[in-house]
Amino acid sequence: MxxxxxxxxxxxxxxxxxxxxxxxxxxxxxxxxxxxxxxxxxxxxxxxxxxxxxxxxxxxxxxxxxxxxxxxxxxxxxxxxxxxxxxxxxxxxxxxxxxxxxxxHQFCGRCGTPMEGKHAKEHAKMCSSCNLRHYPRISPCIIVSIRKGEQILLARGPQAPKGRYSNLAGFVEAGETLEQAVAREVREEVGIEITNIRYVSSQPWSFPHQLMTGFFADYLSGDITPAPGEIEEAAWWPIDALPSIPNAATISGQIILQHVEHIKQSQSRST
Ligand SMILES: [Zn+2]
Structure with a gap:
């Protein structure tokens, strides 16, 4: 470790x-x-x-x-x-x-001085002119698996290979909570409202510096309306007939599999 x-x-x-x-x-x-x-x-x-x-x-x-x-x-x-x-x-x-x-971070973003020295004990570059510290950038993102009964929502962006479906995801905006980002991304990308948003797990995704935070949520209202240019297709998929999904090494693949398992367990409890 x-x-x-x-x-x-x-x-x-x-x-x-x-x-x-x-x-x-x-x-x-x-x-x-x-x-x-x-x-x-x-x-x-x-x-x-x-x-x-x-x-x-x-x-x-x-x-x-x-x-x-x-x-x-x-x-x-x-x-x-x-x-x-x-x-x-x-x-x-x-x-x-x-x-x-x-x-x-070769130059100070505030005053333009070349950044030469690094801090001895932490990953920080200090500007010798204005004393601003520059830390590695980490960009929080959300990724969410949404349930509607025994189905989950899967979508395909324009960059994704044909036939490969995944969760909705996006960057957290300045001043936003993670939960607000989840609700906003879902509303923007597919036009539905969700509820019961809860955190599951996280994974660094270094392309180039995201921290993916994974959530489950439940469908509340609205019809799926894919945002032009962002989402090619989006639909509710029955959990026993899923299409091709991302590799289980990715948080996207992991939360889909976990959500399916969670839904199956809640079904077996209710019968
Ligand atoms: Zn500076």
Missing amino acids: LEIGTQTHPRPHQAALYILLYRNQVLIEADNQFLIPFTHFQPNANMSAVYCGQWHGQDIFVCRFEAIPKGFTETGLRELLFLQDQDHYLLLSRAHQLATWDRD
């Missing part, structure tokens, strides 16, 4: 493991191995190596490359994440989000 402690961040060293990124790709060795020992890769002094924390007692660093170094091949972050257990998933997500923060 990853320890996100408050110890002083170490410099790269020989006993650490390294995660190497090239654009949105992860550099791997044989068998999709993405944790690279020092014997296979040594960061040079010009390279920004961001400390990710201790993972099973070992220090982990992430480094970003402009070209693929010899001896490594690249693989898509998304594809690699789907192959991981929860422990490796969270480590890889964190490494990617910290590397993105490091790349995207």
Whole structure:
């Protein structure tokens, strides 16, 4: 498990493991191995190596490359994440989000001064001119599975493959609670009202820095009216005849399966 402690961040060293990124790709060795020992890769002094924390007692660093170094091949972050257990998933997500923060905060957003120093104990860059601190950005999002009797709502956005259906999801707006965001997204995307909105679980989704928060909700009123340009199709699907849904490594797939199980249990209790 990853320890996100408050110890002083170490410099790269020989006993650490390294995660190497090239654009949105992860550099791997044989068998999709993405944790690279020092014997296979040594960061040079010009390279920004961001400390990710201790993972099973070992220090982990992430480094970003402009070209693929010899001896490594690249693989898509998304594809690699789907192959991981929860422990490796969270480590890889964190490494990617910290590397993105490091790349995207080269200058102070308030006064434009180049950001040079990092805080010794936390992931913060401090502006030497105006003292503003820049932390890794985390963008809260909601994702919701909606029940109507023995059916759940599944929708397909314009980007989704044909025949693949998923939950409704969206970013939380400034000043909004998570529950308000759930109700608003559902109203905007399919034109229905929901009730009994309750939190289920969460998952970091590093494309590039979302924190997905998963909810269940119950249908209240209205007819499904897909928002043009946002939703291609949306419908109520019987839980025993679902279409193709997202991979169970994603929170989307997980909350669909959990909701189906929950509905089946409530049916068996009522009979
Ligand atoms: Zn500044």
